[in-house]
Amino acid sequence: MREIIFSVLLFWSALALGKNLNYSLSPDFVGANKVEFIAVGDEVGEVLKGSLIDGGGRRYKIPDVCEPEGGNAELSDAYVVKGKKTYFLFTCAWSIQHSGLGIKGVQYETFVYTGSNLAAIEKNDALSQALSGYEGSLEGGESSYAWYVSRKIASKKLLDLEVGEPKDSLALAxxxxxxxxxxxxxxxxxxxxxxxxxxxxxxxxxxxKSTVVAYNDFGYALGRSGENDLAYKVLKKVEKVSPGRVVLKLNIADVLWGFDKEQSRIYYKEYVGLMKKAGKEKLIPEEVLERSE
Structure with a gap:
């Protein structure tokens, strides 16, 4: 979460110095191969206004702007996604802090446009809302997450939504x-x-066989997050499909160590044996060798 907030602040630093933000668009969006944003001050704060620029240098005003929401407007990203249609996206971000309520984080609002004419592009409200969100702490002490902020992840989510799939695909997850x-x-x-x-x-x-990599990573991630029971459940399913997977032995051993050390040692020993057989003994962590004894 901290890295996301930090990257947004870097974008704002450029604006505070009076610099325009320019993005090359590839693929292009209805003939526009560039977009430019500029910060304009008013009585409330800084507003970010953008223009799409075609190959001939003609500029077309983007209908929506990044408005100050308790703080100056910031820009997170701007890019094009090509699916059945071609989409232009830009994401605004601003810091939110209410110390008395324990609220601190970043609100992200993504605008998604389609169209066949740069002079009359249209915002897709449903897609825009789906890709927006708040990342930070909530009043009750819980946390909220904006899952679809980064360009890679937002692009995949948009393409899933375009074909009518509201649930996250395995690749996206x-x-x-x-x-x-x-x-x-x-x-x-x-x-x-x-x-x-x-x-x-x-x-x-x-x-x-085709999905074990993702599920093995899920099990590992859950183990690292302290969710050992669920991690073990996931990794055991992977083991049924791919029992000889070397890294799987280590992942299961790590998860088991917290509640079944005897069984954990069995997996550590299997992992050590497979690594030695592959001539990779020097890559075995010292902690693993100790636990396997």
Whole structure:
């Protein structure tokens, strides 16, 4: 969560210095291959206004702007997604803080446009709402997450929604989990990968030879997040499909260590044996060797 907030602040720093923000659009959007945003001050604060620019340099005003919402307007990203239709997206972000209520985070609002004429592009309200969200703490002490902020993840979510699939696909869920895991945001992993979502994914995308990588990563991520029971359940399903998977032995051993050390040692020993057989003994962590004894 901290990295997302930090990146937004970097964007704002550029604006505060009076610089325009320019993005090249590839693929283009209805002939526009560039978009430019500029900060304009008014009595309330800074407003970000954008223009789409075609190959001939003609500029077309974007209907919506990033308005100040308790703070100056900020820009997170602007890009094009090509599916059955071609979409232009830009995301506004602003900090929200109510210290007395324990609320602190970033609100993201994404605008999604389609059209066949740059002079008359239309906002898709349903897609815009689906890709927007708040990331941060809530009044009751809980946390809220904006899952679809990054360009890669938002693009996949949009394409899923375009074909009428409201639930996250396995590929999308995998990307979300890996992104949070990379940032060591274990609370977010626990929030996203609850039992209900795991069960839904298993129904729609059963554990098989083609899906074991994603489910192995889910099990690992859940283990890192302290969700050992659910992690073990997921990893055991992977084991039934791919019992010889080396890294799986280590993941199961790590999860079991918290509540069944005897069984955990068996998996550690299997992992150590397979690594030695593959000539990778030097890559075995010292902690694993100690636990396998």
């Amino acid at each position: 995998h990307d979300i989990v890996l992104a949070r895991l990379k940032n060591e945001d274990y609370e977010a992993v626990s929030s996203y990968l609850g039992s209900e979502r795991i069960n839904q994914l298993d129904v729609d995308f059963p554990v098989s």
